[in-house]
Amino acid sequence: MTVSAEVIELCLKNEPRAQEALYKAYSASMFGVCLRYAGNRMEAQDILQEGFIKVFQNLSHLHSKEAIDGWIHKIFVNTAINYYTKQLKFQNEVSLKFESADATIQEDALSKLSHNELLKILQGLPTGYRTVFNLYVIDGYNHREIGEILGISENTSKSQLWRAKASMRKILRRIL
């Protein structure tokens, strides 16, 4: 837990200083989440603000203070997904038979890329690919959970992930 129970209590009383303390404790990590899900920095900032407003407005729904880290993370992921709801168009499932035919990218070449470059590639993906990639690869949801969150089938989730990685490989081959 990044903040004390006392800070949470004061936030529940709508105390601005406590709210600022909580914001400071989570803003960097949550901005990281926002940047991954957003198409650019401006949108990430919008999501960050919207996310924190939801956090403070719904704090009374937090069942256990110890679970606040995961609870806040979930709010931000949901906020980011909702932000792009209208843009989320999932293409039909594709056959995954050829997935393994995609060559992997040289690990050392990949590791030479900076955070910023990796982020640019991720942000350049279509919203649906980017969302599934984030949920699956970084936030650790499985395809069944992703299907529930996004209202799609497990297979659609898998195909989105495959398409996301195929797109990324294409970009990486061009720049490496």
Add this chain to the structure above:
Amino acid sequence: MEEKDNIEDIYRKAFTGFEPPPPGQAWEKVKAELHPAELDKSKFSSLKERFSVFSRSPNLYPLLATAAMVLLLIMIWFSYSHKHNISGHAYAGETRISRGTAFLFQVYDKAKPYDTVILIQTAPVDNNGYYRFSGIIHGNYFLRVNPLPGTDITKNFMPSFYNQDSASSEAVIIKVDNDDPTVDIHLLPK
């Protein structure tokens, strides 16, 4: 098929615990949304803060009072300097009338003066036929003099407007801009 590959690994490694510095003004926007009243208060307090310079420095009071006085004088001067007097004499033939009343009408639209005319002041005409209107702002006016009823003059002369050359002719507009006009009125004979 949930096969992991190096793209996944690279991204997982790079973005797990990714904590970039958040944008500076984001908290202010969140706070404004959560506490709108507080924001108004802080705007007010910053204003108060600016003015509190004076309350913290009592030796500035005389300076402030002088500045206020100068400002007041400038305003008074300005308002007076932009107001005028209209004065003149009323004649019945070659002689000045003794006593009567002068009427000043303001004309709001020169194009249709008789539809937009309003009586704004009256002034007595003294024994020497003199009258005076003061505090007149820039504009267009009609001026009329009525001799005192019951006097000999009223038997021979009628109430008349400035430069009216016959009973049926229209009144002439007096324009007041930068000067104090002197306007003599010659009553029309009956």
